[in-house]
Amino acid sequence: MITADLLRSALFASVPLTWLLGVLTVEQLPLVALFAGAATIFLRRGHAEPSAEPGRQVPAMRAPGRLVRLVRSGDAHQ
Numbered sequence: 001m002i003t004a005d006l007l008r009s010a011l012f013a014s015v016p017l018t019w020l021l022g023v024l025t026v027e028q029l030p031l032v033a034l035f036a037g038a039a040t041i042f043l044r045r046g047h048a049e050p051s052a053e054p055g056r057q058v059p060a061m062r063a064p065g066r067l068v069r070l071v072r073s074g075d076a077h078q
Contacts, residue, residue, distance in 0.1 A: 001042075001043055004039040004040075004042040004043040005039075005043055007035070007036075007039045008036050008039045008040060008043070011032045011035055011036045011039070012032065012036060014028070014032060015028070015029070015032055
């Protein structure tokens with residue numbers, strides 16, 4: 001997560017820096033947006049909570065018009 005955050009910071013800082021140096025190009029802007037967006041995905045994924053604890057199952061989920069019970073492969077016959 002720290003790496004993704006540092007990468008995003010460096011990418012965004014490169015825009016005004018290259019502008020000040022007079023080497024900013026039109027191609028750099030969408031590339032910065034693309035790579036910063038990818039780093040944001042990894043950063044947000046790192047902050048996300050797991051959907052279930054390891055070893056536990058989600059007891060039930062609602063499907064259109066019916067209730068679907070999720071079971072482990074060994075519990076299918078119960």
